[in-house]
Amino acid sequence: MTDHIDIISVDGSARHRAQKRFKSYGLLAIGLSLTFLFIMVGSIVLRGSSAFKQSFVQIKIELSADAIDADNIKRVRFGKLLKQSLRNKFPEATSRKDKKQLYKLVSPTAEYSVRKQVEANPTLIGTSAKLWVRTSSDVDMYLKGYVDANLDESKRRLSDLQLEWISLLQRENKIESRFNTKFFTGGDSREPEQAGVLGAVIGSALSLLVCFMLSFPLGVLAAVYLEEFAPKNRLSRIIEVNINNLAAVPSIVFGLLGLAIFLNFFGLPRSTPMVGGMVLALMTLPTIIIASRTSVRAVPSSIREAAMGIGANKVQTTFHHVVPLAMPGMLTGSIIGMAQALGETAPLLMIGMVAFIVDVPQGITDAATALPVQIFLWADSPERGFLEKTSAAIMVLLAFLIVMNLVAIILRRRFEQRW
Amino acid sequence: MSDTKPFITLVVGALAVSSAASSAFASDQINIVGSSTVFPFASAVAERFGKNTGFKTPVVESTGSGGGLKLFCSGLGENTPDITNASRRIKASEIDLCAKNGVAEIVEVKVGYDGIVLANSRASGVMNITRKDIFLALAKDVPDGEGKTKPNPYQTWADINPALPAVKIEVLGPPPTSGTRDAFVELAMEGGCKKIDWVKAMKKSDKNAYKSLCHTIREDGAFVEAGENDNLIVQKLEANPSAFGIFGYSFLDQNSDKVQGSTIGDIEPTFENIAEGTYPVSRSLYFYVKKAHIGVVPGIEGYLAEFISEDAAGEDGYLADKGLIPMTEEESTEWKAKVKGLENLSM
Numbered sequence: 001m002t003d004h005i006d007i008i009s010v011d012g013s014a015r016h017r018a019q020k021r022f023k024s025y026g027l028l029a030i031g032l033s034l035t036f037l038f039i040m041v042g043s044i045v046l047r048g049s050s051a052f053k054q055s056f057v058q059i060k061i062e063l064s065a066d067a068i069d070a071d072n073i074k075r076v077r078f079g080k081l082l083k084q085s086l087r088n089k090f091p092e093a094t095s096r097k098d099k100k101q102l103y104k105l106v107s108p109t110a111e112y113s114v115r116k117q118v119e120a121n122p123t124l125i126g127t128s129a130k131l132w133v134r135t136s137s138d139v140d141m142y143l144k145g146y147v148d149a150n151l152d153e154s155k156r157r158l159s160d161l162q163l164e165w166i167s168l169l170q171r172e173n174k175i176e177s178r179f180n181t182k183f184f185t186g187g188d189s190r191e192p193e194q195a196g197v198l199g200a201v202i203g204s205a206l207s208l209l210v211c212f213m214l215s216f217p218l219g220v221l222a223a224v225y226l227e228e229f230a231p232k233n234r235l236s237r238i239i240e241v242n243i244n245n246l247a248a249v250p251s252i253v254f255g256l257l258g259l260a261i262f263l264n265f266f267g268l269p270r271s272t273p274m275v276g277g278m279v280l281a282l283m284t285l286p287t288i289i290i291a292s293r294t295s296v297r298a299v300p301s302s303i304r305e306a307a308m309g310i311g312a313n314k315v316q317t318t319f320h321h322v323v324p325l326a327m328p329g330m331l332t333g334s335i336i337g338m339a340q341a342l343g344e345t346a347p348l349l350m351i352g353m354v355a356f357i358v359d360v361p362q363g364i365t366d367a368a369t370a371l372p373v374q375i376f377l378w379a380d381s382p383e384r385g386f387l388e389k390t391s392a393a394i395m396v397l398l399a400f401l402i403v404m405n406l407v408a409i410i411l412r413r414r415f416e417q418r419w
Numbered sequence: 420m421s422d423t424k425p426f427i428t429l430v431v432g433a434l435a436v437s438s439a440a441s442s443a444f445a446s447d448q449i450n451i452v453g454s455s456t457v458f459p460f461a462s463a464v465a466e467r468f469g470k471n472t473g474f475k476t477p478v479v480e481s482t483g484s485g486g487g488l489k490l491f492c493s494g495l496g497e498n499t500p501d502i503t504n505a506s507r508r509i510k511a512s513e514i515d516l517c518a519k520n521g522v523a524e525i526v527e528v529k530v531g532y533d534g535i536v537l538a539n540s541r542a543s544g545v546m547n548i549t550r551k552d553i554f555l556a557l558a559k560d561v562p563d564g565e566g567k568t569k570p571n572p573y574q575t576w577a578d579i580n581p582a583l584p585a586v587k588i589e590v591l592g593p594p595p596t597s598g599t600r601d602a603f604v605e606l607a608m609e610g611g612c613k614k615i616d617w618v619k620a621m622k623k624s625d626k627n628a629y630k631s632l633c634h635t636i637r638e639d640g641a642f643v644e645a646g647e648n649d650n651l652i653v654q655k656l657e658a659n660p661s662a663f664g665i666f667g668y669s670f671l672d673q674n675s676d677k678v679q680g681s682t683i684g685d686i687e688p689t690f691e692n693i694a695e696g697t698y699p700v701s702r703s704l705y706f707y708v709k710k711a712h713i714g715v716v717p718g719i720e721g722y723l724a725e726f727i728s729e730d731a732a733g734e735d736g737y738l739a740d741k742g743l744i745p746m747t748e749e750e751s752t753e754w755k756a757k758v759k760g761l762e763n764l765s766m
Contacts, residue, residue: 074471074472104740108737108740109467112470147676148676151676154675155541155676156675156676157673157675157676189466190459190462190463190466190741263498269497269498270450270498271450271478271480352452352478352480354480354481355480355481356458356461356462356465356466356480357476357478357479358465358466358469358476359469359475359476367448367478377481379648379650380455380649380650381459382649382650382667382669382672382673382741382742383673384673384674387650
């Protein structure tokens with residue numbers, strides 16, 4: 001006859017082994033997912049971080065008072081002046097081909113930046129000013145080390161002559177790498193060196209605002225009614241099943257619905273965050289309703305009974321006691337829904353938000369695009385410079401998501417503390 | 420009580436948003452839809468136009484040529500596009516649809532040309548291929564003697580023509596929704612298909628059989644649909660030196676350090692060859708403007724002027740830097756006159 005202690009200790013070692021095994025499986029799973037996450041974020045950061053820097057070149061430009069009409073600055077052809085000063089700097093470029101290569105050192109839209117600098121500082125007119133402008137994307141890519149100068153000349157986008165000019169400018173300290181503020185303060189552009197994400201960030205923010213304003217109150221009201229007031233009959237069961245099904249409908253379907261109803265039937269304007277937000281609201285509604293119902297159901301019935309016991313009616317019980325208690329859960333559900341909406345491009349495609357839009361939207365009825373759409377559009381562009389911009393925009397999208405979640409968590413905490 | 424307050428604010432906010440929806444909007448911005456091939460050029464012009472003038476920068480959507488024309492022809496008014504881009508000419512059926520919906524007067528603008536290239540990684544050699552070889556390599560069924568066909572038996576390029584490399588046929592190309600695919604099928608595949616005499620004769624006798632033979636791409640894995648993203652195709656070619664890819668000239672131009680274009684019938688896909696029209700796989704790019712919107716939506720005339728200006732569409736213009744192949748001087752003068760006079764589209 002064995003002792004009880006013996007049984008426990010013998011059994012124990014096997015049980016301990018099983019527990020250890022299970023623990024190591026768990027650790028392995030977590031380790032693997034962390035590795036993948038690290039590789040993904042790492043590769044994005046590695047590729048995208050160079051987009052936050054942009055090389056500038058200093059150009060000495062003759063802003064003679066004859067050439068510039070200070071009252072009508074929009075009409076002035078700064079491009080011509082810019083080309084003239086480049087020719088002055090490198091007089092050896094005489095043939096048409098060489099001159100063309102010379103002009104390609106600076107950004108094709110650098111003339112607008114010259115105009116802006118002159119507009120901001122009219123005292124420059126009549127002087128020969130040293131202005132900093134963006135280099136072209138090809139030069140920028142070379143300076144960032146993405147172009148192999150040892151390749152045969154025909155195989156790269158910069159010629160030997162251009163490389164010579166660049167190294168001369170570098171020796172004279174006329175090329176500088178600066179923080180690319182325009183990436184955060186500008187709208188989209190066809191030139192990679194001029195492109196920014198602000199338009200897309202505001203577009204996303206406005207769409208999500210509209211989406212939240214519509215889907216949160218509607219979702220919460222629907223959930224509370226279904227859970228607390230609706231009679232438990234066949235009809236309410238059918239509604240419940242259908243809401244669950246709706247949550248699984250692919251998002252492109254909501255886009256088609258938006259196109260048919262909001263654009264074609266109601267005649268709302270295309271490509272606007274208002275319609276985008278409405279379509280995204282349709283998409284997030286089921287998620288919010290389901291999450292809100294679960295959290296309403298999780299409120300213990302003792303709370304309801306206590307409220308009823310001191311004479312509160314059904315509405316008072318629900319809105320004074322049940323809803324505030326369920327609010328943290330409802331907010332969590334909304335966060336999940338909104339995060340999903342933030343990453344959607346498919347429904348936006350149908351309502352015209354997948355578009356090239358330069359102007360930063362000022363309101364919900366201005367044409368706008370959204371962050372994931374901007375990423376998609378840049379990833380699809382032929383220019384090499386957009387590769388790093390794509391990764392950088394992904395980083396902005398991730399940061400947006402983190403900020404959104406932080407706000408939601410803080411809100412949730414505040415609601416939780418009251419009870 | 421105070422806990423219900425944020426809730427009520429939200430409800431009121433939602434109502435405010437929905438009521439804003441019913442107010443009226445004036446269209447003060449040009450709306451452009453259409454081909455993804457013309458998209459980079461149209462957006463470059465739109466950006467300059469916005470910066471050069473006081474007008475709002477036009478909104479340019481990339482919907483594909485067919486989708487763009489469908490939207491364009493859906494009627495007149497604020498919620499319809501003012502301009503649509505197309506990587507092919509408008510069809511008679513589309514003109515009918517437009518006319519049915521009140522879009523009677525359309526101005527056609529030819530932008531220039533685009534070449535479609537068959538490219539591979541710089542790590543391998545340049546392939547010199549004919550259109551007939553391309554057809555034989557990629558068709559689902561190939562001719563087997565007079566009037567008969569058989570499923571495509573060719574596994575390597577050398578099976579078709581001993582002069583070609585003895586590597587497995589593997590071509591990455593765009594899906595059927597793409598205009599590039601349409602143009603490739605029409606220009607390269609059908610172009611090669613026609614070189615076979617009895618097939619050419621069949622065009623008159625049995626047009627459907629002719630089309631299905633010449634236009635159907637094989638589905639046994641030798642042709643891989645790589646999605647609409649041409650950058651992805653370039654990356655895949657870099658990783659797999661034995662594969663070929665089909666994409667627009669602008670991507671070859673931008674990635675000349677990584678990929679090279681195959682010569683088709685001894686003609687290299689270069690800017691000059693496409694501009695002269697000697698490179699066989701090139702197509703014209705267009706855009707269409709609603710005449711009724713000119714003068715109503717501010718800035719359309721300015722946008723047209725910017726697009727046809729020497730700065731943009733000229734031989735040294737910024738569009739040429741983006742990969743657009745400009746028209747010859749003669750052709751360009753002819754089109755400029757047409758656009759300035761806002762001449763109606765005639766087929």
